[in-house]
Amino acid sequence: MEFNWTTFALEIINFLVLLWILKRFLYKPVMDAVTQRRSAIEKTLAETQAMQVEAEVLKRQYQDRLADWEREKAGMRTSMLEELNVERARSMAALQAALEQERERSRVLEQQQAAELRRALEEDAMVRAGQFAARLLSRLANAELEARIGEVVLEDLPHLPDEKLQAIRAACQEKNSTMKVTSAYPVGERQRNAFVQALGSLAGKDVSCEFTQDDRLMAGFRIGIGPWVLHANLRDELRFFGETAHHGS
Secondary structure, three states, rough: OOOOHHHHHHHHHHHHHHHHHHHHHHHHHHHHHHHHHHHHHHHHHOOOOOOOOHEEEEEEHHHHHHHHHHHHHHHHHHHHHHHHHHEEEEHHHHHHHHHHHHHHHHHHHHHHHHHHHHHHHHHHHHHHHHHHHHHHHEEHOOHHHHHHHHHHHHHHHOOHHHHHHHHHHHHHHHOOOEEEEEEEEOOHOOOOOOOOHHHHHHHHOEEEEEEEEEEHHHOEEEEEEEEEEEEEEOOOOOOHHHHHHHOOO
């Protein structure tokens, strides 16, 4: 078989034409497509990297925010505990103060009750003592005892409470006011004059005295003017002496 240069040359020309056709109509579109694909891939990779960077930034921001939140939560917990401690201390102080006030009220109440009980016992003892003295003196009642009671009455008259003195003086301001002095035994002239002088001093003016006798008094005196009456006799159980002693205490 002989080598045909013409055929060989035509084959080469055909091959070159084929290469040109391929390059013109196939290679370039393929390369363009490859280039576009590469560009798309690079763009996607760039976007992916950007998203990764953004994700990292967001992750750091989230971690920072989480750390800030933990610090805020710890601070809020600490602040809340401090407020609770302050409120607990305030409540305890208020409770302690209330307890102290209650103790003080209880102490004052106990003192008042003790004082009232003591006063009641003293008054009861005075009443019983007066009754005992009245019963005892009723057996010893006579003119001499009444004279002694009169002396005691005259000694105690200046020590009457102010309200009684005011009542006496108010009664003495009425017209035709007369001081009535009742006794169990007849009153001597000297003692009458002493009563008139003492009662006049109480009234702050000269008073008219009317002396009467009532043996039911057993021994002692009953002195009255208007609504005011003073008892100083055994029948009334020495209430006059109890009143003057109570006022003097």
